[in-house]
Amino acid sequence: MRIVVVNPNTTASMTARIERSARAVAGPGTRVDAVTSTMGPASIESHYDEALSVPGVLAAVRAGGADGYVIACFGDPGLDAAREVAAAPVVGIAEAAMHAAALLGRGFSVVTTLDRTRGRAWDLAGRYVAPGACRGVHACDIPVLDLDGDPAVTDRVVALARAALARDGSDVVVLGCAGMADLAAEVSRRVGVPVVDGVAAATLLVQSLVTLGLGTSKHGELAPPPPKPYTGALTPFGTA
Amino acid sequence: MRIVVVNPNTTASMTARIERSARAVAGPGTRVDAVTSTMGPASIESHYDEALSVPGVLAAVRAGGADGYVIACFGDPGLDAAREVAAAPVVGIAEAAMHAAALLGRGFSVVTTLDRTRGRAWDLAGRYVAPGACRGVHACDIPVLDLDGDPAVTDRVVALARAALARDGSDVVVLGCAGMADLAAEVSRRVGVPVVDGVAAATLLVQSLVTLGLGTSKHGELAPPPPKPYTGALTPFGTA
Amino acid sequence: MRIVVVNPNTTASMTARIERSARAVAGPGTRVDAVTSTMGPASIESHYDEALSVPGVLAAVRAGGADGYVIACFGDPGLDAAREVAAAPVVGIAEAAMHAAALLGRGFSVVTTLDRTRGRAWDLAGRYVAPGACRGVHACDIPVLDLDGDPAVTDRVVALARAALARDGSDVVVLGCAGMADLAAEVSRRVGVPVVDGVAAATLLVQSLVTLGLGTSKHGELAPPPPKPYTGALTPFGTA
Amino acid sequence: MRIVVVNPNTTASMTARIERSARAVAGPGTRVDAVTSTMGPASIESHYDEALSVPGVLAAVRAGGADGYVIACFGDPGLDAAREVAAAPVVGIAEAAMHAAALLGRGFSVVTTLDRTRGRAWDLAGRYVAPGACRGVHACDIPVLDLDGDPAVTDRVVALARAALARDGSDVVVLGCAGMADLAAEVSRRVGVPVVDGVAAATLLVQSLVTLGLGTSKHGELAPPPPKPYTGALTPFGTA
Amino acid sequence: MRIVVVNPNTTASMTARIERSARAVAGPGTRVDAVTSTMGPASIESHYDEALSVPGVLAAVRAGGADGYVIACFGDPGLDAAREVAAAPVVGIAEAAMHAAALLGRGFSVVTTLDRTRGRAWDLAGRYVAPGACRGVHACDIPVLDLDGDPAVTDRVVALARAALARDGSDVVVLGCAGMADLAAEVSRRVGVPVVDGVAAATLLVQSLVTLGLGTSKHGELAPPPPKPYTGALTPFGTA
Amino acid sequence: MRIVVVNPNTTASMTARIERSARAVAGPGTRVDAVTSTMGPASIESHYDEALSVPGVLAAVRAGGADGYVIACFGDPGLDAAREVAAAPVVGIAEAAMHAAALLGRGFSVVTTLDRTRGRAWDLAGRYVAPGACRGVHACDIPVLDLDGDPAVTDRVVALARAALARDGSDVVVLGCAGMADLAAEVSRRVGVPVVDGVAAATLLVQSLVTLGLGTSKHGELAPPPPKPYTGALTPFGTA
Known part of the structure; x- marks a missing residue:
């Protein structure tokens, strides 16, 4: 196919x-x-x-x-x-990531780019998954086109993911931008929870x-x- | 202004x-x-x-x-x-009509054009008003561009509005298309409930x-x- | 009229x-x-x-x-x-303010008088607007009859509004008491967001x-x- | 006490x-x-x-x-x-009846007096019990002061209760008026489900x-x- | 009986x-x-x-x-x-405690044993009571079989209850384990709010x-x- | 694997x-x-x-x-x-089927075996998918172990699926029993909508x-x- x-x-x-x-x-x-x-x-x-x-x-x-x-x-x-x-x-990719995350834990946190896109992520969570599945949406304040493999970006996403898990009481991380697709494995390894990339x-x-x-x-x-x-x-x- | x-x-x-x-x-x-x-x-x-x-x-x-x-x-x-x-x-006009309808009764029914647009009306109701305010969305199966002042159109909207009020237990009607704007007064007079046109x-x-x-x-x-x-x-x- | x-x-x-x-x-x-x-x-x-x-x-x-x-x-x-x-x-005035606020942003915070009235504001938000529209209700702990034009009152409402926006992630303020009606313009000017007075x-x-x-x-x-x-x-x- | x-x-x-x-x-x-x-x-x-x-x-x-x-x-x-x-x-008595009914089955129907009081019963169900517990509110169209022991009243309540259970897919009946308190036992016996009187x-x-x-x-x-x-x-x- | x-x-x-x-x-x-x-x-x-x-x-x-x-x-x-x-x-006992707590205040906090049981308490609250009734679930991190009358346990539950009330804006405490049944009276006396034990x-x-x-x-x-x-x-x- | x-x-x-x-x-x-x-x-x-x-x-x-x-x-x-x-x-298989169905249309109907299992299906829908995704749960009143390839069973499921789509306004069917797994293709062909078997x-x-x-x-x-x-x-x- x-x-x-x-x-x-x-x-x-x-x-x-x-x-x-x-x-x-x-x-x-x-x-x-x-x-x-x-x-x-x-x-x-x-x-x-x-x-x-x-x-x-x-x-x-x-x-x-x-x-x-x-x-x-x-x-x-x-x-x-x-x-x-x-x-x-x-x-x-948002629906894919959220549905997959719902199979992996009791609640997920979304880590996304700009603060102003958080509302859209909440809207989609309300449409795709059960109330309570999405427990938080957090922005790393990095513009989409700057997600380019710079190790500092990964560090920032890792730090944000850790903070999100603690604050939200969640156990899974969803990456909230297609540009983060190649970060999933490393963030998962460093943070110790499943990290879902919507593209894959x-x-x-x-x-x-x-x-x-x-x-x-x-x-x-x-x-x-x-x-x-x-x-x-x-x-x-x-x-x- | x-x-x-x-x-x-x-x-x-x-x-x-x-x-x-x-x-x-x-x-x-x-x-x-x-x-x-x-x-x-x-x-x-x-x-x-x-x-x-x-x-x-x-x-x-x-x-x-x-x-x-x-x-x-x-x-x-x-x-x-x-x-x-x-x-x-x-x-x-959907948000305007739904907010206004919420001030006039305990629950409203939307009367719209094609059946396939009903989902969008429900989505918007979920975004704009409290759960339970929108009690039904009903289609008269008339394409938008045929809403042209033909009295038969008005008759069909009146009949649909009456059926909607009875089925939904609602007390207000919202017209679900800008093309119905000029029907509000007559439908209200004939049906006996407030009828909200979103354009006005x-x-x-x-x-x-x-x-x-x-x-x-x-x-x-x-x-x-x-x-x-x-x-x-x-x-x-x-x-x- | x-x-x-x-x-x-x-x-x-x-x-x-x-x-x-x-x-x-x-x-x-x-x-x-x-x-x-x-x-x-x-x-x-x-x-x-x-x-x-x-x-x-x-x-x-x-x-x-x-x-x-x-x-x-x-x-x-x-x-x-x-x-x-x-x-x-x-x-x-609560329903008017909440419906108006829903047209101006993605979520509003209510700033009210006594802490014990917060529950009623939440009840009304649940009745009037969609879940998520009201993001917080905050009390300035000033009795209703003390809202009398004293500049210190305005300062307290301004400070509370700023804190509410940050904490709730909201973008609009609703004044939660008829006695605050004359504060709307100044609070809006100082805080930099729309501030809705329900009386008007x-x-x-x-x-x-x-x-x-x-x-x-x-x-x-x-x-x-x-x-x-x-x-x-x-x-x-x-x-x- | x-x-x-x-x-x-x-x-x-x-x-x-x-x-x-x-x-x-x-x-x-x-x-x-x-x-x-x-x-x-x-x-x-x-x-x-x-x-x-x-x-x-x-x-x-x-x-x-x-x-x-x-x-x-x-x-x-x-x-x-x-x-x-x-x-x-x-x-x-509404909260008492609804909480008790929630212990007896998977969903209850309320049988009340006048059609116009149904909205209040729904409002209270929304406040007291989980979504889905109250599955229907039905009116027998008998004024409160006519609930006076007339066997015809009981017959009407029994018929309405049966219809409500079938339509709502519920398994418990709540009597929606203090004036119905003395009907509970007989209605339960004839309908075959628990019938909750809020006064008791x-x-x-x-x-x-x-x-x-x-x-x-x-x-x-x-x-x-x-x-x-x-x-x-x-x-x-x-x-x- | x-x-x-x-x-x-x-x-x-x-x-x-x-x-x-x-x-x-x-x-x-x-x-x-x-x-x-x-x-x-x-x-x-x-x-x-x-x-x-x-x-x-x-x-x-x-x-x-x-x-x-x-x-x-x-x-x-x-x-x-x-x-x-x-x-x-x-x-x-969870449903009993939650229904009782709903009669005593505007919102309750659950104080339970291990952090990992908090999700189950939330699930049950969603099934038993209206949204908003349960405002928080908090763990004291004491295993069930260690709830044995040690005064240090009571102290920890009291401290957690106080913190929960402040954080959740609640006014009632629910004890989230059968093993806490004998703590209710003392915790209530010390914290100053109703404390509900589900067994009783x-x-x-x-x-x-x-x-x-x-x-x-x-x-x-x-x-x-x-x-x-x-x-x-x-x-x-x-x-x- | x-x-x-x-x-x-x-x-x-x-x-x-x-x-x-x-x-x-x-x-x-x-x-x-x-x-x-x-x-x-x-x-x-x-x-x-x-x-x-x-x-x-x-x-x-x-x-x-x-x-x-x-x-x-x-x-x-x-x-x-x-x-x-x-x-x-x-x-x-229920979560798998419901998540998959959510990707295929605007709302699904579940077709299951006995009437008494409908409540469980609703409970799971509430846990897995967004409110409104599951629009109905319908029982064909065939015991699980009688789902054995008898063509009469397929006919009954087809008829029930058609009725469910019309009544619920849904556009996808979910088979509500592992024993129905081998019916999906034929029911889909005859009914004309996607039919999801949870096992696959x-x-x-x-x-x-x-x-x-x-x-x-x-x-x-x-x-x-x-x-x-x-x-x-x-x-x-x-x-x-």
Whole structure:
């Protein structure tokens, strides 16, 4: 099977890192390709960025050619819309990480980038998992594009994860940004709890759904959208 | 003061109807102008349409020149992002209608267009009002652009509202589409309960906030987004 | 239109302050009159005081003669009962402030008077707004009748508001007492976030409902109460 | 010990029936006296009646002389205020019935009098028991003062209880009016499930609390109210 | 009537202490016998211990001969299953303590033994009482079998209770282990708030249910289990 | 890797069916072995059966020798305890099915065996997924051991699934019994929505967790239980 991992921002170096994380866990019969969004923000650090990353995500999903899709930004931008237009299953990395974390302990803490993105993480936790599963969302105050392998970044994430576990009474850590994908193993080793990277988790969830023969329900709300003309810069998104 | 009411779809005739509803309730010192989105779908009837209406909403809000903004689609597309980029207050018609309905009775029912949009209305109710306030969401199965003053449409909405009140044990009706704005008075007269149109409600809420000197908090999550370059068809949305 | 603002306690000087706040925001065609309760406690600082302020509130509302009513105590005493007996809309200042605050940010903190009134504020938040909207309720430990314009009071409220924003991760402040109505502008200026006074907010919400032609639903639970005789000191409240 | 059961309405015949139910279950060392409110409505069938029954309840509780108090109206009028002013424990019949019902099955249905009182029962269930414990509230449309032993009343309650169990998937019935106290045994026998009368349940809960040496916490919110003057018809309630 | 109090662990000295607490509050016509589980763990300090205490609890309840049963471990092990197999009412000490605490204040704190049992207490609070009633669960880090009357233990529980009240804003303390039953009076005296011991509370709740003629509903989910053969070490539990 | 799938009941024919379902989806490098519980009930159809299936589950998990465990009964018996004693990850089929279903649509319906097991399914949904995800639990009234490939059984499940989707407004079906594992494909084909079998889903979730290098957190509540002696028939479970 082929899984396409969509990087909703336009930064190709981040796409490469995401692809490595996804490929590292995919099964022998699974080909993983990561694609960079062709329109929108260089990184996603606000509701504004997130909303404007959605057209690029939808363009990538509409391009088709895959048995399943991963949306590789922790805000899960455009997830419902992508499910409407894709024939194949679509999984966001926040939902993947949170569902996986729920299997590993009694409560998890999210460690994310900027303080202003914490609200979105809480919103998604409210939508994905049972009340009480997400016990805290903490920001390391490092911009997305600075998550580049600098050891000081890892140190800061480790320190924040430790503090979060103590303050929240949690026992699992969720990394709240696709750009942190390559930190999971080291943070887990140093902090001593399971640390979930959504990119890897989502890749295996999509692979599992495809293996199970399961895709998005087309009965009801997530059926293909009613066709209609689109206007202006978004004309290519028209469905009639 | 000047209030701009943004029609998130690209259908000018609907904008005209929205503008009439908003102007009918605005105070003597308030000028109301409705604007049609310049990009995106002709009507909003799916998560896909809604997501792709957001760039047009944000373009209208970024154009500035108003003391307050109304987003006139019942999905409140782009509300958080619009609050980030606007200096002035922004109110969505779903939130306006639901907050107003909460002041008028013990529980409300939403009457909307297509069955597939019911999920979004439930999501918004969960975000805006206390659990139990929204007691049901019902679809009349009329596409948005067919809500055009045909008396048969009114009859169908009246019948659906009556059934909803009985089934849900509710005492207030919320109209779940900007295109229904001009039906509120007649439906209320015939059904015998308060019927809330979000366009009029949002216009007065924005006017009230401006009078109170209150705007979106710029402390924290809704501060202006971090500046950065944008790419492709969305390049004009770049903030750096 | 005429709006009557009911001060549920019997302290006339507080009524005068409330009236000023309400009149300062009312529209050109709106006359606002504040009335002092004729029976009950001099201030409302317990469940006992609040319960015993209700007869005075209901007497004022039953006196009629208005197009809308505001109940100007942050406990919203007698709100459901007032809605039953009034033909016109009735809004409490706690519900008005909380609904308005929900339009201005992602979460608000309430700053109130005595510690023992915090529970009531939480109860009302649970009834009015979505879970998570109210993020904290904080007491400045100043009795209601000492909120009299002393600059030291303002300083204490400012300090408490700052601490609340930091502790709760909130971005809006709600003033939790009608006696704080005249502090909103200065606290907002000094703290740097929107500060909502319920008296002004409720006045504009009632004015808006009247303009929209909306009143309490008389379908069901809030219909006029079944008539019956009353006994003892409450005989005048009898409805048969 | 002595337990005072307060009938919040002014109908003495109902007080007598309540007293019989309470005395029937009290232990050998417990004296039970029921008292009729000296002011307010003849029966409680609206928010208005309930609010105006509170002064009478508080007067009875302030009279003192008991080791514990029961408030014998299913709206639990004035419960928080009564706890503030009483040294001894106070239990409402709705809370007693709901807590007891939670020990007997997986979910209960409330059978009450008028349709318009259903909202209050839901509010109290939300306050007292876990979400999901109360599965339905059903009205038999019999006014409170017509619950007078007529066999036709019992038949109607039995039929409604059966319908409620089937519709709600519940396994316990709670009688939602003090006037139904003497129906519990027969309804239980005919319907085949536990049927909880709040008057008897509250009497034994208060007796149990007294035996356990437990009373209302005076640490914090339910401490005696701050003393102050009262005005008008409510002057006798003044605490200073 | 005869009430059997089941100690789910196999430590007879603890059974003796439990029996004393239960007998101290039972009414004159009530005989209380405590029994020690005949199989399973010496104390219950993990999900593993708790799960493996259930067969012993069920064996004790199936032995019959009582009018009501108390399960005297704060995890309420096997409660639903015991209700299925018992004809008489069954009450757990956690549910008894939490329901009683809800009648005494606005919110309670649980003081328990080991940190790792806090999650179970939260789970039970979510099942038994309204959201917000349980405001904190705190561990004194004393193993169950060390709760043996040592004054240092009492001191530690007192200190923890004081800290819990301040941190949680609660006004009642619940003792979170059957082994703490004999501490309630002294902790209450020293801390100044009601302190609820579940053993005594459950004993009186069961006695009250029996007096009321109420037992577990046999309509639906808690009817006797379908009969069937059992295998291996658990063969005696077979029901066919 | 090796995954052990534990059948918590003692019926070997059902174990064989479960093993087939699990093996059908496992990856090329994964060996799956199903084991039958050696003690307890022949099928699990009550809280009593479920509680008494736990020792057998724990014995199987303590036997070790696997990289991950599946508990193959929809009540997820002993899940928390199994996580404490296992070094490797453990997943229950109810949690696996519910988490997977949450990725496929907006809301799912559970189709299970006996009516009396519906409450347990609701309890688990409340623990695993967000409120609103599980929209209904429906019983086909077929005992567990009669789910044996009879075409009439499939017809009944198909009919129930169709009715559930319509009544609940859901778009995904979850099979609520391990004994239904081999029905998923046919029911999905005939009903036209995704149908999730928990056995297959749990097998791939465990395989994914092992691939990700993730196991149960041993930080806190799910650390190995404190060692201690056990007594009676359960002596072999002693940990000291």
